[in-house]
Amino acid sequence: MSNTPNSLPDLNTCKVAIMGLGYVGLPLAVSFSNTKKSVLTQEKLERTVFGFDINKKRINQLKNGFDKTNEISEKDLLILRNLYFTDKPSDLFEADVFIITVPTPIDKFKKPDLSSLKKVSQLVGNLIKSRTKKSYPVIVYESTVYPGATEEVCVPIIESESNLKYNEDFFVGYSPERINPGDKKHRLESITKVTSGSDISSALWIDSFYGSIIKAGTYKAPSIKVAEAAKVIENTQRDLNIALVNELAFIFNKLGISSYEVLKAACTKWNFLDFKPGLVGGHCIGIDPYYLTYKAESLGYYPKVVLAGREINDNVSKWVVEQMVINLVKKKIPIEGTEVLILGFSFKENCNDFRNTKVIDIIENARSYGINPIIVDPIVDKEDAFIEYGINILKKIPSDRNFKAIIVAVAHKQFLLLKKSDWELIKSTNSVILDIKNILPEEIEAIRL
Numbered sequence: 305m306s307n308t309p310n311s312l313p314d315l316n317t318c319k320v321a322i323m324g325l326g327y328v329g330l331p332l333a334v335s336f337s338n339t340k341k342s343v344l345t346q347e348k349l350e351r352t353v354f355g356f357d358i359n360k361k362r363i364n365q366l367k368n369g370f371d372k373t374n375e376i377s378e379k380d381l382l383i384l385r386n387l388y389f390t391d392k393p394s395d396l397f398e399a400d401v402f403i404i405t406v407p408t409p410i411d412k413f414k415k416p417d418l419s420s421l422k423k424v425s426q427l428v429g430n431l432i433k434s435r436t437k438k439s440y441p442v443i444v445y446e447s448t449v450y451p452g453a454t455e456e457v458c459v460p461i462i463e464s465e466s467n468l469k470y471n472e473d474f475f476v477g478y479s480p481e482r483i484n485p486g487d488k489k490h491r492l493e494s495i496t497k498v499t500s501g502s503d504i505s506s507a508l509w510i511d512s513f514y515g516s517i518i519k520a521g522t523y524k525a526p527s528i529k530v531a532e533a534a535k536v537i538e539n540t541q542r543d544l545n546i547a548l549v550n551e552l553a554f555i556f557n558k559l560g561i562s563s564y565e566v567l568k569a570a571c572t573k574w575n576f577l578d579f580k581p582g583l584v585g586g587h588c589i590g591i592d593p594y595y596l597t598y599k600a601e602s603l604g605y606y607p608k609v610v611l612a613g614r615e616i617n618d619n620v621s622k623w624v625v626e627q628m629v630i631n632l633v634k635k636k637i638p639i640e641g642t643e644v645l646i647l648g649f650s651f652k653e654n655c656n657d658f659r660n661t662k663v664i665d666i667i668e669n670a671r672s673y674g675i676n677p678i679i680v681d682p683i684v685d686k687e688d689a690f691i692e693y694g695i696n697i698l699k700k701i702p703s704d705r706n707f708k709a710i711i712v713a714v715a716h717k718q719f720l721l722l723k724k725s726d727w728e729l730i731k732s733t734n735s736v737i738l739d740i741k742n743i744l745p746e747e748i749e750a751i752r753l
C-alpha cells in the first residue's frame with residue numbers, strides 16, 4: 305500500500321495541466337508558470353505547467369510565439385520557462401492538478417453542449433487511473449456550466465474512467481473565469497476569483513492554489529454548485545440589463561427621441577445603471593443564460609424574465625435591418641441590389657473574437673431583402689471568418705465609391721477615429737445610416753439605437 309495517496313499535492317511544486325488553451329486557458333497557464341513567488345505566502349513557487357489542447361495548429365502557433373486570441377504577446381510567450389505546450393495526453397501523466405478550460409457552447413436548439421467537457425473529463429479520468437504519486441489528484445473546472453453540472457455530469461465520468469472514488473481518491477473544484485477578452489485593464493490576476501472544492505480541505509487547497517497567483521484575492525464559495533451558479537448569473541444579469549435598454553431603445557425610436565439622450569439624462573440619478581443598447585453576441589453573455597434556463601426547466605421551473613431578455617437581445621439584429629429597409633423605402637432608395645456598408649464583424653469592439661457574433665444575423669437578414677452587405681473589420685481574421693461563415697471581410701472601407709446604406713455595428717477604435725469629413729466621403733448624399741453604437745458625429749444624420 306506504499307502508493308496509497310495520503311495528502312493533497314504540494315502547493316508550491318505541483319505539476320499543473322491546463323486543459324484547453326483558449327481565451328481562458330492560455331492566460332491561466334502563463335500566470336501559473338510565471339508567478340515565481342506566491343502572492344499569498346511569498347513562498348518560492350517551482351511549478352511545472354503543461355498547456356494541453358487538442359488543436360495541433362494552436363499548439364504549434366503558441367510554440368512559435370503566436371497567440372491568435374491576442375491575450376499574450378509574442379515576447380511574453382517566447383520567454384516562458386516552465387510552461388510546455390502539448391497536444392499529447394501522455395505528457396500529462398502524473399499531473400497533480402488539472403484545470404479544465406474547454407468550450408461550453410449551446411447547440412442549435414439553444415441547449416447546453418457539454419461534449420468537450422465530457423471528452424476532457426474522460427481523458428482526465430484515464431490519466432489519473434494509473435497515477436503513482438502519493439498525493440491525491442485535484443481537478444478544477446473553469447468552463448461555464450449550469451449549477452450542478454460538475455458533480456452531476458463530469459464527476460461520474462471521471463469515476464467510471466478511473467475506477468477511483470470521488471472525495472476519497474480524487475478531489476474536484478469549480479472556479480469560474482471572469483476575464484473579458486480584449487480588456488487590458490481587468491486581467492486574470494486583477495479580478496477577484498471565486499473558488500470552491502468538493503470537501504473542506506480540497507476547497508481550502510484550491511483557494512490557496514489560486515490565491516498564489518491572484519493579486520485581487522479569492523472568494524471561497526461554500527460549494528461547487530454555488531460557485532457554478534454565481535458565474536452563470538453574472539452574465540444573466542448583464543444580459544437582462546442590456547435587454548431592458550434595448551427594449552427602451554425600440555420604444556424611444558417610436559417616440560422619435562434618442563435613447564442615448566434619455567439614458568444620459570437618467571444616468572444623472574445615483575442608482576440608475578449605466579447600460580447601453582446594442583447587439584449581444586460572444587460566447588458568454590448571449591449563451592450562459594441558456595445554461596441556467598435549461599437547468600431550471602429540468603427542475604420544472606420555466607423562466608420568464610431571463611428568456612424574455614434573451615429574445616429581445618436576439619432580435620436586435622432583425623430590428624436593425626427592418627429599420628434600414630423602412631428608411632430606404634422612405635427615401636425612395638431601391639432595396640434590391642443596394643450595397644450596405646457594415647462596419648465591424650467581431651462580437652464587440654477592439655476584440656477580434658467573432659464567436660456567436662450577431663453581425664452575421666444582420667448580414668443574413670439584409671441578404672434576405674436582396675441587400676448586398678459589404679463588411680469591413682480591421683481586426684478579425686479574414687480567413688477564419690471565411691472558413692466559419694463563408695463571408696468576405698475587407699480590412700478597410702472602400703474608397704472607390706460611397707454608400708446609400710451604412711450600419712455601424714461595432715465601435716472599433718479605427719471607426720471612432722473617423723471625422724465628419726470622412727463620413728461625408730463614405731456616405732452618399734441621400735443615404736440611410738444606422739448607428740448602433742452611437743459613434744457618428746452629431747451633425748451626421750443617422751438612426752441611433
Ligand SMILES: NC(=O)c1ccc[n+]([C@@H]2O[C@H](COP(=O)([O-])OP(=O)(O)OC[C@H]3O[C@@H](n4cnc5c(N)ncnc54)[C@H](O)[C@@H]3O)[C@@H](O)[C@H]2O)c1
Nearest residue numbers: 324325326327328357358359405406407408420447448481
Ligand atoms: N472567453 C471568455 O471571456 C470567457 C470568460 C469566462 C468564462 N469563459 C468560459 O470558459 C470556457 C472556455 O472559453 P474560451 O473562451 O477560453 O474558449 P476557446 O474556444 O477560446 O478555447 C477553448 C480551447 O479548448 C480546446 N479544446 C476543445 N476541446 C478540448 C478537449 N477535449 N481537450 C483539450 N482542449 C480542448 C479548443 O481547441 C480551444 O483551444 C467556456 O466554458 C467559456 O464559456 C470564457
